[in-house]
Amino acid sequence: MAFRGIVAAMAALDLDSVQKVYNRYSGVYDFYFGKVFEEGRKKAIASLDCQGGEKVLEVGVGTGLSLPLYPAETEVYGIDISSDMLAKAKALKEERDLQNVKVLEVMNAQEMSFPDNYFDKVVAMYVATVVPDPVAFVNEVKRVCKPKGRIVLVNHFHNPKTLFGKVAKLFVPLSRMIGFHPNISLDRFTQETGVKVVSKAPVNLFKQWTVLVTENDATSSDESKPTTPVDKESN
Ligand SMILES: C[S@@+](CC[C@H](N)C(=O)[O-])C[C@H]1O[C@@H](n2cnc3c(N)ncnc32)[C@H](O)[C@@H]1O
Known part of the structure; x- marks a missing residue:
């Protein structure tokens, strides 16, 4: 897997x-x-277009900043690998009496304990x-989401042409310390994960983050491959 190659090469x-x-x-x-x-969180939840009675999974829910943004009729399940981040989310759920938040659990996004097709x-x-x-993560997200279900991702993707991108690249050797991969481009991400992109919108400071709305379609991996070559500098 190419991402595993990238990951191995950068601490x-x-x-x-x-x-x-x-x-x-x-x-x-x-x-x-x-x-x-905040802008990205609001836009992502609006893009989910939640309907009453739907089950929505939020992966990497963190301190739960997004939890009050869901409609009260939507059942929300949140998971995170950090028990300390999740403790904050649990406290917020209690404080705001968010009864639609059904589960807040420590779980690895790359190996979830939910059954196949469990979430809308x-x-x-x-x-x-x-x-x-990132590839194992997206595969697992696709597994637990119903076919044709909406999957929304918000992220910063590397663009080597911008000043922001050039600076971000300097942080690659520090991935372990800062806790993220600063050099994964959107093209590379969509190609290797095979997500079927429905729409993308720039958000947050200097519009450097993207809200990526995708559809969980088993045939998506072939259709979603970009027709332009992957930018070598960002690999
Ligand atoms: C940058 S924070 C984002 C938190 C929140 N989604 C927000 O909007 O602020 C990334 C979160 O992903 C969680 N995370 C990282 N790797 C994970 C994994 N393998 N499984 C589950 N959660 C993970 C981290 O613990 C952290 O809470």
């Missing part, structure tokens, strides 16, 4: 280091990443380049 993120980083961030996460990522929709905000293996 690979592993589950243990991701867990440690986010346990460490948990106390200050909302202060630094609350407002700054799945969303992951700022997670796809944080997990150790």
